[in-house]
Amino acid sequence: MSKALDIPLFEIISKRGKIMKYPELIRKTLNIIRNRQIEVLFVQNPSIVLSALAIACKMFLGKTVFVDAHNSGIYPAEGKSRILGAIARWIIRHADSVIVSNQYLADIVHAWGGNPLVIPDPLPDLHTAEIYQADRPYVLFVCTWAADEPYWEVIEAAKQLPAMDIYITGKYQKVIHNTQISAIPANVKLLGYVSENDYLSYFSGALCAIDLTTRDHCLVCGAYEAARLGIPAVLSDIRVNREVFNQGFIYTANTAHAIAAAVENAIRKRGDLTTAINEFARHHEQEILTKTRSLKNRIRDTSATNAE
Numbered sequence: 001m002s003k004a005l006d007i008p009l010f011e012i013i014s015k016r017g018k019i020m021k022y023p024e025l026i027r028k029t030l031n032i033i034r035n036r037q038i039e040v041l042f043v044q045n046p047s048i049v050l051s052a053l054a055i056a057c058k059m060f061l062g063k064t065v066f067v068d069a070h071n072s073g074i075y076p077a078e079g080k081s082r083i084l085g086a087i088a089r090w091i092i093r094h095a096d097s098v099i100v101s102n103q104y105l106a107d108i109v110h111a112w113g114g115n116p117l118v119i120p121d122p123l124p125d126l127h128t129a130e131i132y133q134a135d136r137p138y139v140l141f142v143c144t145w146a147a148d149e150p151y152w153e154v155i156e157a158a159k160q161l162p163a164m165d166i167y168i169t170g171k172y173q174k175v176i177h178n179t180q181i182s183a184i185p186a187n188v189k190l191l192g193y194v195s196e197n198d199y200l201s202y203f204s205g206a207l208c209a210i211d212l213t214t215r216d217h218c219l220v221c222g223a224y225e226a227a228r229l230g231i232p233a234v235l236s237d238i239r240v241n242r243e244v245f246n247q248g249f250i251y252t253a254n255t256a257h258a259i260a261a262a263v264e265n266a267i268r269k270r271g272d273l274t275t276a277i278n279e280f281a282r283h284h285e286q287e288i289l290t291k292t293r294s295l296k297n298r299i300r301d302t303s304a305t306n307a308e
Contacts, residue, residue, distance in 0.1 A: 001068065001099075004122055004292045005299075007042065022049055029053060033063070040064045040303055045073030048087060055094045064303050067095040071218045074100075074108060078147055089113075096302045099295070102240045104217040117298060119291040120244060121219065123228045123281060129200035138165035138189070139234075139263055140206035142222030145175045148214045156256035158185045161263060166210075167191055167202055200229070208266040208273075209233040212254055219244055227281040232273035234262045248277020 002009035012028045014021035029050065032038070041058075045051035045067050057063040067073070069092070076084035092098050092114035099117050100106050106116035141154050151168070158166045167189045176190070184190065191202065203209065209231050211222030216238055223245050226233035235241045237251035250273070252262035266273060 001042070001119075001122060003125070004288060005042075005296065025050070026053055030057075033057060033061075038063070040066070040299060042066045042068065044068045044070070045088070045091060046070065046076070048073065048076055048084060048091070051091045051095075052087060055091055058094065058096070062306065064299075064306050065095050066097050066099060066299070067091060068099045069105070069109070070101075071105070071215055074105060096306070097298060101219045102217060102244060104240055117295060119295060120284065120287065121221075121224055122288045123224050123285060124221075126200055126225065126228050127197075129197050129204055132198075132201040132205035134165070134205060136165050136187075137163070137207055137267075138167050138205075139267075140202055140209050141166055141168045142203075142209055142211040142220070142225070143168050143170045143172075145170045145172055148218065150212050150214060150254040150259075151175070153254055153256045154210060154212070154259055155184060155188055157259040157263070158188045160257065160260035162187060164207070164263075164267075165189055167206070169194065169199065169202070203229055203231060206231060207270060208250075208263065210259070210263065212236045212252070212259070213238075214254060216240075223249065227277055227284065230274055230278050230281070232266050232270055232277055234259070234266050245280070247280035247283075248273050248275075249280075 010032055012025050014024050016024060041054045041063050043050050043054040043065070051067050051073065054065045054067070058065045074088060076088050079085060089112050092109055092112050095114065097117050098109045098114045099119050100109060101120050103118055106118050109116035143149055143151055145151060154166065154168070165187045169191050171193050172190045203225065209222055209226045211220040211233060213220055213236050217240050219240060220235065223233055223235055227248070232248055232250065234250045234252055235245060237253055241251060250262045250266040252258045
């Protein structure tokens, strides 16, 4: 988004613990705003702390604030925390505009008193990596082992796909303990955390990608990465996926049997799906250009109104 809007991006990283890092991050953020005399702030939620800080800057310093709200920025902690939920709604109500990826989230923002703007995520900038040469054909399951990902169903689906391997990304150690490793099918390869280059190498060599979620209105990052790389992908069969990712993708229920059938279908149709997903990427990038122009107009109009 920063590149699309031609605005500077600041990423502040702290090595301190979960709580102790925030005083340092807040101080550095305020220094950037002050030293560069920034009047329009774009922040991503999460972080809910950063977004709340930006709203405070709007209230006390007169800044214009645009919040790029991911699903967990609207429903933090999977909607289980009343306190975080109340803070998220407060941020939405007070932001000048809330950027969301689809109309369903926009309806929620509007219902909570916010000012939504729908802009699907741009396709990521990915460098070219050497294609991974595997001994057997494989598919890549893009996974962070989060609560909304049906990873056990994918592992179970591997038993129905004996002719291929399923490579799974992400830090599985936080979910799968050493005592459970022996129960993992032999054709499941737990990659753990890998470098970006290795990740792209595995992705580029896969017959197809899998990226699933149990959330109703979540557009997963792996789908955008698949579109950029021209790799067909299997996604959860939810309405927003069918509307946004409408070419080059196969949809599945989040059950082992359905996932296995969807993977087989994606591989069988791989040639046609590859053509279709490349066409999707071209259309999507044109849509982003149109949406970006709309956002630039809103920035200009909102800034002028706040300055009056």
